Amino acid sequence: MGIIVQKFGGTSVANLDCMRQVLAKVRSAHCGGANKVVVVLSAMAGETNRLIAMARQWSPRPDAAEMDSLVSTGEQISVALFAMLLKDAGLKARSLLGFQAEVETDSRFGKARILGINSDKLRAMLDSHDVLVMAGFQGVDCHGRITTLGRGGSDTSAVAMAVAINADVCEIYTDVDGVYTTDPNLCSTARKIPKISYDEMLEMASMGAKVLQIRSVEFAKKYNMTVHVRSTFSDCNGTFVTQEDKSMEAVLVSGIAYDKDQARVTVLDVQDRPGVASALFSPLADAGIVVDMIIQNTSRDGKTTDMTFTVPRADLDETLQIIEAIKHRLGATGVLTDERVAKVSVIGVGMRSHSGVASRMFAALHDEGINILMISTSEIKVTCLIEEKYTELAVRTLHDKFELDKVRNAC
Ligand code: ADP
Ligand code: ASP
Ligand code: MG
Numbered sequence: 456m457g458i459i460v461q462k463f464g465g466t467s468v469a470n471l472d473c474m475r476q477v478l479a480k481v482r483s484a485h486c487g488g489a490n491k492v493v494v495v496l497s498a499m500a501g502e503t504n505r506l507i508a509m510a511r512q513w514s515p516r517p518d519a520a521e522m523d524s525l526v527s528t529g530e531q532i533s534v535a536l537f538a539m540l541l542k543d544a545g546l547k548a549r550s551l552l553g554f555q556a557e558v559e560t561d562s563r564f565g566k567a568r569i570l571g572i573n574s575d576k577l578r579a580m581l582d583s584h585d586v587l588v589m590a591g592f593q594g595v596d597c598h599g600r601i602t603t604l605g606r607g608g609s610d611t612s613a614v615a616m617a618v619a620i621n622a623d624v625c626e627i628y629t630d631v632d633g634v635y636t637t638d639p640n641l642c643s644t645a646r647k648i649p650k651i652s653y654d655e656m657l658e659m660a661s662m663g664a665k666v667l668q669i670r671s672v673e674f675a676k677k678y679n680m681t682v683h684v685r686s687t688f689s690d691c692n693g694t695f696v697t698q699e700d701k702s703m704e705a706v707l708v709s710g711i712a713y714d715k716d717q718a719r720v721t722v723l724d725v726q727d728r729p730g731v732a733s734a735l736f737s738p739l740a741d742a743g744i745v746v747d748m749i750i751q752n753t754s755r756d757g758k759t760t761d762m763t764f765t766v767p768r769a770d771l772d773e774t775l776q777i778i779e780a781i782k783h784r785l786g787a788t789g790v791l792t793d794e795r796v797a798k799v800s801v802i803g804v805g806m807r808s809h810s811g812v813a814s815r816m817f818a819a820l821h822d823e824g825i826n827i828l829m830i831s832t833s834e835i836k837v838t839c840l841i842e843e844k845y846t847e848l849a850v851r852t853l854h855d856k857f858e859l860d861k862v863r864n865a866c
């Protein structure tokens with residue numbers, strides 16, 4: 456008997472009609488008893504945002520632990536409703552919240568990491584059920600407090616679950632029918648990618664392609680769990696996120712990602728001496744803030760310099776508070792911020808063995824009169840920070856420039 460993990464995102468459980476479509480997928484996976492199914496659900500579309508907005512009416516930065524108790528309720532609604540539907544359809548099913556499935560996490564509220572899952576308990580439960588319906592996005596810390604895994608965290612719940620119970624298949628169902636060369640809702644010529652390597656998907660996710668949460672891809676890569684990203688609303692094969700193979704290397708650029716959720720921070724006149732970068736970035740790292748692009752300017756007077764970097768916009772307030780607390784140690788005279796920026800990235804494993812991608816990218820942006828504010832590169836990615844208002848233009852231009860509508864055939 457096989458074990459199948461199926462995760463359904465917010466738009467897939469947006470209302471009761473959508474849930475009926477999900478029921479059809481689960482029934483088909485259960486296949487009259489041939490397989491056991493673990494369904495991982497998100498909150499109904501818009502629910503998490505609604506809960507966050509309510510809390511923000513109290514304060515711009517509500518208590519983090521209470522916030523997790525609050526936002527985790529979105530998933531609780533989905534799993535309870537869906538388990539009822541399954542039972543009415545004659546399947547042996549039950550819902551499970553994070554703490555009931557013993558999804559143990561650290562205590563970083565709002566961005567917790569999964570430390571372990573009680574797989575023995577889940578396997579025992581599967582013996583007596585056809586379907587387990589797990590709340591995604593949530594876990595419990597060692598003090599018994601509810602935690603959440605960051606926006607899009609149900610993807611990570613699903614992959615971690617698939618790894619923990621050694622599932623045969625891990626399917627992520629969403630509102631698009633796979634991973635595309637870029638966001639299909641932004642670029643009409645985007646094409647579905649039948650197969651993508653873990654590394655490319657990691658870069659796509661970390662550069663803003665929210666179709667999979669980054670941590671879910673990290674888990675999949677670490678445990679070599681193939682993930683099938685596909686649509687709830689069609690039966691077509693989607694995209695397999697899997698190990699790299701030779702055919703993938705033949706493609707120079709696989710995708711374009713963008714991220715509007717960025718802010719640029721410049722700390723002015725920090726001392727130009729050993730230890731300053733560490734004094735600035737260590738407290739940010741300790742707070743779980745992901746600093747991405749970093750530029751340290753050349754010192755003009757040999758004594759001071761400016762340090763510029765990007766952080767997720769949601770972390771800007773906390774970043775500024777941290778800088779305020781350490782400013783005197785850095786010798787900084789001020790801080791500038793800009794929230795009207797976005798990152799665009801060109802990604803492909805073929806870049807490991809081919810040069811020229813960065814220069815083609817810069818030329819394409821130049822042709823459209825788009826100014827590059829910052830640049831960062833990795834082995835398989837080039838990222839430019841630009842003004843936010845040019846994001847759509849930049850993505851479409853780069854998609855055309857690298858002929859991504861022609862690179863791979865969609866299934
Ligand atoms: P879910 O609610 O199912 O988790 P998300 O909204 O988190 O769905 O992710 C799906 C969305 O990701 C799509 O609607 C699409 O707009 C966006 N997206 C961004 N980049 C890509 C990409 N390269 N391929 C597919 N979808 C993408
Ligand atoms: N409901 C959470 C969110 O909106 C988690 C998820 O959907 O994956 O981010
Ligand atoms: Mg998502």
